[in-house]
Structures are given as C-alpha cells and as structure tokens.
Amino acid sequence: MADEARGMAVTLLDAVLGEGKLLSQALADLPAAAAPAERARAQRLASSVLRHLGPADRLLAPHLRKAPPLTVRNILRLATVEMAADGAAPHGVVSSAVDLARRGRRTQHLAGLVNAVLRRIAPASFAGLPAQHLPMWLRQPLVRRWGRAVVTAIEAVQAAPPPLDLTARPGLSAPGEPLPTGSFRLRAPGQVSALPGYEAGQWWVQDAAAALAVKLLDPQPGEAVADLCAAPGGKTLQLAAAGARVTALDISEARLGRLRENLARTGLQAEVVAADLLTWQGGPFEAILLDAPCSATGTIRRHPDLPFVKDGSELPSLVALQAAMLDHALGLLAPGGRLVFCTCSLLEEEGEAQLAALLERHPELTVERPTLPGVEPDWIGAEGGLRLRPDLWAEAGGMDGFFMARVRRP
Numbered sequence: 001m002a003d004e005a006r007g008m009a010v011t012l013l014d015a016v017l018g019e020g021k022l023l024s025q026a027l028a029d030l031p032a033a034a035a036p037a038e039r040a041r042a043q044r045l046a047s048s049v050l051r052h053l054g055p056a057d058r059l060l061a062p063h064l065r066k067a068p069p070l071t072v073r074n075i076l077r078l079a080t081v082e083m084a085a086d087g088a089a090p091h092g093v094v095s096s097a098v099d100l101a102r103r104g105r106r107t108q109h110l111a112g113l114v115n116a117v118l119r120r121i122a123p124a125s126f127a128g129l130p131a132q133h134l135p136m137w138l139r140q141p142l143v144r145r146w147g148r149a150v151v152t153a154i155e156a157v158q159a160a161p162p163p164l165d166l167t168a169r170p171g172l173s174a175p176g177e178p179l180p181t182g183s184f185r186l187r188a189p190g191q192v193s194a195l196p197g198y199e200a201g202q203w204w205v206q207d208a209a210a211a212l213a214v215k216l217l218d219p220q221p222g223e224a225v226a227d228l229c230a231a232p233g234g235k236t237l238q239l240a241a242a243g244a245r246v247t248a249l250d251i252s253e254a255r256l257g258r259l260r261e262n263l264a265r266t267g268l269q270a271e272v273v274a275a276d277l278l279t280w281q282g283g284p285f286e287a288i289l290l291d292a293p294c295s296a297t298g299t300i301r302r303h304p305d306l307p308f309v310k311d312g313s314e315l316p317s318l319v320a321l322q323a324a325m326l327d328h329a330l331g332l333l334a335p336g337g338r339l340v341f342c343t344c345s346l347l348e349e350e351g352e353a354q355l356a357a358l359l360e361r362h363p364e365l366t367v368e369r370p371t372l373p374g375v376e377p378d379w380i381g382a383e384g385g386l387r388l389r390p391d392l393w394a395e396a397g398g399m400d401g402f403f404m405a406r407v408r409r410p
C-alpha cells in the first residue's frame, strides 16, 4: 500500500517543481485533515528529495528513454532517494511507489514503468555522485569569489538535514552539545516541544550563525534597542533576555503573531509594532538590529526548495530595499549609537558590498570588528564584517550562511 505521507510528499514535490510554490506554501495547501505526524513525514521526504534531486535524476536517467510526466518523475525520485540516500529497504519502497502510480488517473498507465525502472537502478552508486549543485545564478558568483572547493563543501553540507540549534536564556543551558559560540546543538532532535525546558521558555530554536547578530550588537540591561525586521522573533527574544527595552517592528501582522507567541511562551517582554520601517518614526535608540529581507541563500540547507523556486531576479530590488532600510534606520539611532546590519545571504551584494556602499554614503560611520567567543579571525573580512558560510563547522553539521557588521555613528 502507498502510505499517506509518501502521497503527500509527491504532491509537495509537484507543487514546488511544477508550480514554483515554496514548500511552506505547498504544506499549507495540503488537506487540513492530514494527521500532523504524516504531514511532518511528508515534509521530511520531500525535503530529502529536493536535497538530492540532481544525483537522483542521474541514477534514473539511464533507465528512462524519455522524461515521464512530472508526477511520475517525482514518484521515481522519491523512491530513489529513499533507497539511495535514506537507506530504506527497496522492497517496501518500490511497492509503495507502484501503488502511488496506480492510484492516480493520469499516472496509472505508467505503474509498470515505475516498477521496471526502480528495479533496475543501483542505489549503491549514489554515494559516488557529486552532491546536488546550487543553481547556476548562485553557484557562479560563489565560485568566482571563494573557488570551487568551498562551493563543493557548501553543497556537501546542504545535502544533509541540518542539526537543530538552540539559544538558551543568559545563565541557563539547553539540551544538546554546547558550541564554541554559546549555542547548543542537537543532531537528532525529535519533537522540539517535548524537549526539557521548552514549556518553561528556557531556550528557543535559532541557528548558531543567526544567534551571533545579537551577540555582535551586545545589548545591555535597560538600553533602548530596536529590532527593525523582527518577526518571527528569534533575535527579539535574545535582546529581551539580555534585559534591553526592546521595540520589535515588522511589516507582517501574520509573522508578528508568531513573535507574540514566542514572547508569551518565554515570558519575555517587547513592545511590538506593526509598521513599514521605511516610513516609521520612533526612537532614538541606543542600539538597532536590522535583519533585513534578503535572498535567504544562506538558509538553503533548511529550505531546500529555494533553489527551485527562486531565480535571483529579486536580487536588485532586495539590495535597494536593504540600502533604503539602512539609511532610514540610521535616522532612528541616538548619537553615539550602534547598529548591526545582517542578512542570511551568501551573496556579496547583500553583505560586503552593501556595507561598503553604506560607508560611502555615510563616511561618518565606523565599523567595529567582532570580538566574540568562538568566532575565528578568518571569518572576519577586511572591511570588518563577519562572513559566515554553511561549510564552517562542516564536521559538526555546518551553520547558516550570514553576513553581519556593526557600525557606530558619532
């Protein structure tokens, strides 16, 4: 029998690869009646296929004379990845794939092909194939900048499901292995809400790289601090837990709902503002965090659908928005105040070049270089920004890609 999760995984793949939907959107479109555990398994399966799509297609190619319809291709890809990458027993996987094909009106005539192809592929040769490549629009500038070896290392990290990182409140610890920068890491977390300390709000989920932006800002108890693109609020929680008086602003009411839930669970306080930063007036603030909207190319290991849905065409408008946000945010900063700008992007335009352009527009600013526990000197660029890449700490499971820099006004 084809199980429900595998059927939903194929639906998710059809939506991402056929309709260009984000996985989060496709998940929201699944039938409301589907059991949460089956939805979660479908998401895991679809994510695994997206992480290994290139290698799976290479295993399948010699056995397909012409490309079958997308749903059949996705049934084949799912079964191939389950057998080759996830180590599932072939018998159950093949019979489930054949059942899935039989169930669909437009796929049932190809059930025999699914059976024949899956019996012929060689899962063992998967291990020798290169990891899924980044899309060319992203790969090329990264190869030019860091070379092929670094990009290959980034792709290797992105092929594995990411670990789960937790940030603990100051003075407390969280489940998992402590990391050099102060976060905690779980390799196989299971259900997050069942982990000790979740209910009491002793920690929250936050990638170790993302957690460094607030550490770089170094909020002090009682300081007036603005988090200007705040939702869903991982960094707001860090600022509030440090004892700062936090204003958390975001344009999205829906995302602010999640920020309010996070504050309620942890019992932390912040003034929450729903507004467009570009026109909002407030402050002055002693410290500002600007975690601006960006290409999110540093988060592909968590969002393996991004390379199939994005084509880089949004980049110029994102870069312009970030620059406008930076200029507006500087006007909210008190004399002598500091601002941390960060993006979860791998691209120079949204990081090092954005900082260089800011300093050209505002020569009065000075960059304050990071001096943080666990941060290696060669992660810091000539201009004083911190460049984090997924292949750093590769042995321990990597980290999200980020750029962050701290500037101070006179």
Ligand SMILES: C[S@@+](CC[C@H](N)C(=O)[O-])C[C@H]1O[C@@H](n2cnc3c(N)ncnc32)[C@H](O)[C@@H]1O
Pocket: 228, 229, 230, 231, 232, 233, 234, 235, 236, 249, 250, 251, 252, 255, 275, 276, 277, 278, 291, 292, 293, 294
């Ligand atoms: C990278 S996310 C922020 C993540 C957040 N700092 C965290 O750690 O959880 C960027 C945020 O910018 C918000 N945003 C986009 N345009 C905005 C605008 N014009 N004004 C305020 N917020 C905006 C988005 O709604 C999104 O929540």
